[in-house]
Amino acid sequence: MRMLAGPDASVAFTNLSTATSASLSAAFTSAKSPTTSDSAAAAQVECYEQGVLALMQSRNIPQECVCLLDPKASLALSPSDGDAGKFTWFLFGVRDDPPRDRTAELRALGFPTRHLGPVQMTTDTALGVTKRVIVDRVPLEDIQYIDYPTIRFNARESVEMPFRYMIAPGTKDEPLLPPGMKAHLHADLDQSFDF
Numbered sequence: 001m002r003m004l005a006g007p008d009a010s011v012a013f014t015n016l017s018t019a020t021s022a023s024l025s026a027a028f029t030s031a032k033s034p035t036t037s038d039s040a041a042a043a044q045v046e047c048y049e050q051g052v053l054a055l056m057q058s059r060n061i062p063q064e065c066v067c068l069l070d071p072k073a074s075l076a077l078s079p080s081d082g083d084a085g086k087f088t089w090f091l092f093g094v095r096d097d098p099p100r101d102r103t104a105e106l107r108a109l110g111f112p113t114r115h116l117g118p119v120q121m122t123t124d125t126a127l128g129v130t131k132r133v134i135v136d137r138v139p140l141e142d143i144q145y146i147d148y149p150t151i152r153f154n155a156r157e158s159v160e161m162p163f164r165y166m167i168a169p170g171t172k173d174e175p176l177l178p179p180g181m182k183a184h185l186h187a188d189l190d191q192s193f194d195f
Contacts, residue, residue: 003179004128005043006135011127012046014055021047052091053109066091066111069126070103073113081114082134090130092123116140119147119164124178128166149175153186 001011013024028045048055056066067087069077081087091111093103107113116129117140132138144167152158165175 001124002042009043011043014048015051021049068111068113070113073115077114077133079137121164
């Protein structure tokens with residue numbers, strides 16, 4: 001998410017347990033040094049135990065400046081949504097498979113909403129797509145996607161991902177996955193199941 005958001009952005013994780021907030025903060029602090037090219041291109045990260053409403057209040061962010069990315073929104077996100085500070089924050093819910101509409105809790109609070117298309121994305125993909133539309137000014141329909149890709153590890157092992165992904169730069173049909181995700185998925189295949 002940090003790499004997709006870019007160096008001029010900030011990513012905030014809110015409503016975390018004390019243990020999760022401490023763990024994530026430590027992980028981000030011990031990540032690559034800011035002098036490396038990867039970290040230099042990454043967004044700043046903040047971890048909070050408080051919820052997003054409390055964080056908005058502490059930063060004096062009015063609700064009309066926060067766009068909730070909601071698959072049930074009637075309007076699609078467009079480059080004009082970034083004009084003149086229309087939306088300064090973008091709020092992403094949790095993505096589930098199968099979808100359980102956990103965004104409903106945030107929707108009920110009355111945030112302005114936009115959708116990113118008809119197919120569910122991972123949260124990091126949704127953030128990357130939002131950055132492409134708002135910052136890079138690429139219309140949603142011009143972004144290249146792959147839906148439900150099959151990740152192949154070898155001739156006998158593969159896994160189908162139940163989400164939409166952006167296509168990785170320089171490829172025709174490879175999903176843009178977070179660093180280390182393919183190895184993580186392969187390691188999950190090697191897990192044994194106890195019944």
